[in-house]
Amino acid sequence: KAGVTQTPRYLIKTRGQQVTLSCSPISGHRSVSWYQQTPGQGLQFLFEYFSETQRNKGNFPGRFSGRQFSNSRSEMNVSTLELGDSALYLCASSSSGGAHTGELFFGEGSRLTVL
Amino acid sequence: DQQVKQNSPSLSVQEGRISILNCDYTNSMFDYFLWYKKYPAEGPTFLISISSIKDKNEDGRFTVFLNKSAKHLSLHIVPSQPGDSAVYFCAASAVNDYKLSFGAGTTVTVRA
Numbered sequence: 001k002a003g004v005t006q007t008p009r010y011l012i013k014t015r016g017q018q019v020t021l022s023c024s025p026i027s028g029h030r031s032v033s034w035y036q037q038t039p040g041q042g043l044q045f046l047f048e049y050f051s052e053t054q055r056n057k058g059n060f061p062g063r064f065s066g067r068q069f070s071n072s073r074s075e076m077n078v079s080t081l082e083l084g085d086s087a088l089y090l091c092a093s094s095s096s097g098g099a100h101t102g103e104l105f106f107g108e109g110s111r112l113t114v115l
Numbered sequence: 116d117q118q119v120k121q122n123s124p125s126l127s128v129q130e131g132r133i134s135i136l137n138c139d140y141t142n143s144m145f146d147y148f149l150w151y152k153k154y155p156a157e158g159p160t161f162l163i164s165i166s167s168i169k170d171k172n173e174d175g176r177f178t179v180f181l182n183k184s185a186k187h188l189s190l191h192i193v194p195s196q197p198g199d200s201a202v203y204f205c206a207a208s209a210v211n212d213y214k215l216s217f218g219a220g221t222t223v224t225v226r227a
């Protein structure tokens with residue numbers, strides 16, 4: 001069973017640009033979550049989608065957005081990039097989205113560097 | 116506002132000894148707790164979890180203890196092995212929250 005696939009794995013952007021990250025969940029999983037990992041901050045929740053509906057959103061500015069497609073694949077977009085957006089962006093999938101019903105399966109992440 | 120805190124950024128332990136990782140939380144609505152393990156250049160992987168209706172859960176060398184009154188949980192690894200060297204994240208969730216709140220992580224180094 002293939003795991004969670006994130007693309008691209010590494011990317012470098014400059015301030016003011018925008019970026020789109022992609023995530024393909026485990027087959028059969030309908031929930032996709034996104035987290036930002038920065039040194040010393042752990043993983044910060046961005047948003048969660050289930051069957052194309054956003055069920056929860058973290059405390060990030062409106063520059064961060066996401067969506068989920070009918071095949072459960074998800075994308076997140078960051079517009080007007082800032083230096084502080086440099087981070088590892090992790091996507092996770094689960095069968096229903098709640099930690100109570102199944103743990104999250106994480107991808108390897110997309111490492112974004114903003115110059 | 117960090118609702119899950121891991122106050123020890125690092126832990127060094129000798130192979131064969133016990134590793135104890137600590138985690139504190141502030142949100143009384145949390146009722147499910149998990150530990151994840153992360154190696155460099157990989158995503159976190161689920162290790163063990165515990166529901167708030169329990170105070171202990173064991174899985175092989177890994178045991179998680181929950182003290183609800185103190186809003187504290189700990190992960191015990193016995194015996195520690197070199198392959199256990201990784202970053203360990205504590206996480207918590209509330210019913211129908213659809214997200215995990217993570218601590219900042221503890222880097223464990225197991226010395227031979």
